Amino acid sequence: MTTVSEAGKTAHGAADHRKGPRRRGDALHTAIFEATLTELTAVGYAELKMEHVANRARASKGSLYRRWASRAELVADAVHHTIPSCAERPDTGSVREDLLSCLRGFATLLNGPSGEAIRGLMADTIRNPDLMDVVRARFIDPGVNLFLDVLRRGAARGEVRTTALTPRIASLGPDLLREYFLVHRPPIPDRALVEMVDEVIIPLIRA
Template identity: 50%
Template sequence: MTAGEETDHRRRPRRRGAALDEAIFQAVLDELAEVGYARLTMEGVAERARAGKASLYRRWPTRIELVMDAVYSRLPDPSAPPDTGSLRGDLLALLRGNAEALAGPAGEALRGLLSEALAGSDAIARVRRNWQGASLRITREILRRAVDRGEIDASAVTDRRLETGHALLRYHFLFHGPPIPEHVITEIVDEVLLPLFRSPPRPPPTDPGTAGG
């Protein structure tokens, strides 16, 4: 591509809305796969997508926000969690899907985002809320159905327990890398999650100052 072709907006394809978003998101994922998060730039994404750099910055002021929107566009719909008919089957399907995502651009993005978080990026708080929110919504719906089927008691579903499976999966990914073996997913479900959700939460400790009062 010549300098004139790069700067002449008339030579770019006229795309708007969903078509433009798709081209940009695919460019982000291709850049992640080819150069990694550390070397990904807004300029590189714009050139690959054949889009204007200014239009990217208007919609995504930071690289973090652009990358996360691109990754989310390829993740499973949080409103349609796995439904295998059993809690164990649902949890296995959920973690397998997450493990597969971590083996691709989502995993590369996660590693990069952690480095941004350690550097104190202002945008990381929104990213953290979005990342955890989608995972928790899917897990909560899986557990709601398990409660309706009588597999577990509703009191066993707490916010802290909801985070456990995803936290263990991410821990293994970050320290051992992809792909996450099937036996690790099965062990997380059978040795941690099922016993956890089949046991009632412990009552809060009694304040010694109020005991007997």
Template identity: 40%
Template structure:
């Protein structure tokens, strides 16, 4: 990977999904190489070999683009576990999330979180987009748990439902990665499962 965006202007122009993926990849690369504060829409456009107008046709601003790039990566790498039981589904999901935090995504997430306090726009976009995927997967697991009579239905959609996900994210922010299996077991067995189990 070269450090100069100018070198990436060469080559055939891309359109549609191919162009969008190139833009999102450029945003992720720029976040790692330059940091959010120094990353510009001009730089991303040059790295993706497209025009700045092509970026603004899809995203309103830099924050929206950067956070969408992160969310797209997460959505491409995660799926909802279906083991047949709520506890093992949650265990599998938290392990997948922990592994993701120990990957390229973890570096990207840390870069965004480092800038959140300096950019209200980025903070708002991060809350709106970035933290939806994990809780969305939890909601699907929780819905199935309700159908099987394993969890308390009145907690669906509340903060209590996403406590395990939130604690895992806090572990990453405060202690970093990798996150050990023992941490996941502690989150589930000590805090989360006693809170949400039916009966």
């Protein structure tokens, strides 16, 4: 069930769908999501064409546009559904390890297709500033909350000064990571993460 199409793909990932059954509702929705992610992985956001997604999903462009107003909305929805729940809170007993663990998790995401998507969504932000709010709500804020939790647990252990529990400081990790991601080409080297933690965050939060 990992791949959608069975055979007869064309150069652009189109499937031969002269005889497939016709789906509706959730089944179609899901198929389009899968096709979107496959295309995203295969050709990246910049080269992701609505028609190719439609073909790969054995659907029509009309079905796509009936559900999403634009490529950005489709991709944002599709990627959001695949992101592992941020419930996986690291808890190693050491703030430094927890922070690094969070950053490494984010970096892994950003180094993959989700990163491609986020980079593309941020790019589309020029034409559609409302997208910023979507990106922040779906892909940024959850990360900040995760960091805030880590800091709070560190404060409970006495590792973190309580005055460091501000949004500004909690978002430093995600901010610096995203900054690095946007300004350099992938992948993000682990070295950069360690530097962020050891040179910036740890000195700032130390009790």
